[in-house]
Amino acid sequence: NTPKRNNSDCFNNCDDNFKDDFDFEKNLALFDKAAVAMEINSAANSA
Amino acid sequence: FMKKHLNNPYEINLMDELTLKGVTQYYAFVQERQKVHCLNTLFSKLQINQSIIFCNSTQRVELLAKKITELGCYSCFYIHARMDQQHRNRVFHDFRQGLGRNLVCSDLFTRGIDIQAVNVVINFDFPKHAETYLHRIGRSGRYGHLGIAINLITYDDRFSLHKIEQELATEIKPIPKVINKELYVAEFSPENIEEQQQNGGG
Numbered sequence: 001n002t003p004k005r006n007n008s009d010c011f012n013n014c015d016d017n018f019k020d021d022f023d024f025e026k027n028l029a030l031f032d033k034a035a036v037a038m039e040i041n042s043a044a045n046s047a
Numbered sequence: 048f049m050k051k052h053l054n055n056p057y058e059i060n061l062m063d064e065l066t067l068k069g070v071t072q073y074y075a076f077v078q079e080r081q082k083v084h085c086l087n088t089l090f091s092k093l094q095i096n097q098s099i100i101f102c103n104s105t106q107r108v109e110l111l112a113k114k115i116t117e118l119g120c121y122s123c124f125y126i127h128a129r130m131d132q133q134h135r136n137r138v139f140h141d142f143r144q145g146l147g148r149n150l151v152c153s154d155l156f157t158r159g160i161d162i163q164a165v166n167v168v169i170n171f172d173f174p175k176h177a178e179t180y181l182h183r184i185g186r187s188g189r190y191g192h193l194g195i196a197i198n199l200i201t202y203d204d205r206f207s208l209h210k211i212e213q214e215l216a217t218e219i220k221p222i223p224k225v226i227n228k229e230l231y232v233a234e235f236s237p238e239n240i241e242e243q244q245q246n247g248g249g
Binding site for chain 2: 025040
């Protein structure tokens with residue numbers, strides 16, 4: 001269940017447009033850590 | 048067994064030698080293909096004295112070091128487990144002497160980082176085990192220095208992130224828009240400011 005990290009995505013096809021700063025906030029909004037934690041916990045409890 | 052045979056045992060958990068105290072931990076949510084861009088932005092925004100950047104494989108250490116060098120304005124050393132010990136020692140020695148600002152490496156520190164000048168640690172790849180995380184981010188107790196740790200988290204890392212937070216009873220917070228320099232830049236730490244004010248005599 002541990003997917004191999006994709007080297008070509010990371011180092012060859014990476015977003016090379018560095019003129020703008022990386023948008024941390026926009027990306028954080030894509031990940032709801034608390035919801036994911038609850039999901040993991042409930043999956044563990046029901047297992 | 049413990050109670051029967053040990054008289055007032057003094058318990059030492061060896062993991063306690065490494066501490067996350069004084070280290071502010073953040074995560075940034077990224078895709079693999081955004082990682083280099085994200086790192087580049089961190090380099091430009093953070094006030095880095097020296098930094099260590101961890102990858103999860105020797106191959107990725109080499110690829111990342113090459114990429115950072117291509118970006119131009121950042122000096123960087125790298126070490127990984129497949130280099131011979133003599134070479135590794137030399138690079139590490141040079142880095143400790145402050146000859147390079149950034150060190151990219153795989154997991155080969157067994158006792159945590161004890162280079163005082165390192166104020167920023169970046170997990171370019173998030174580790175899978177709490178012990179690995181602690182060795183990368185944790186500092187030996189004798190150095191009470193401040194620092195920040197920034198974890199690049201992909202969606203695939205969500206289980207590891209949750210597990211490691213639970214096992215280490217710590218919290219890794221979303222990276223804020225502005226990171227307070229008091230958290231990791233020595234000149235800005237509250238203690239030093241107080242000292243300066245006292246020495247300056249108002």
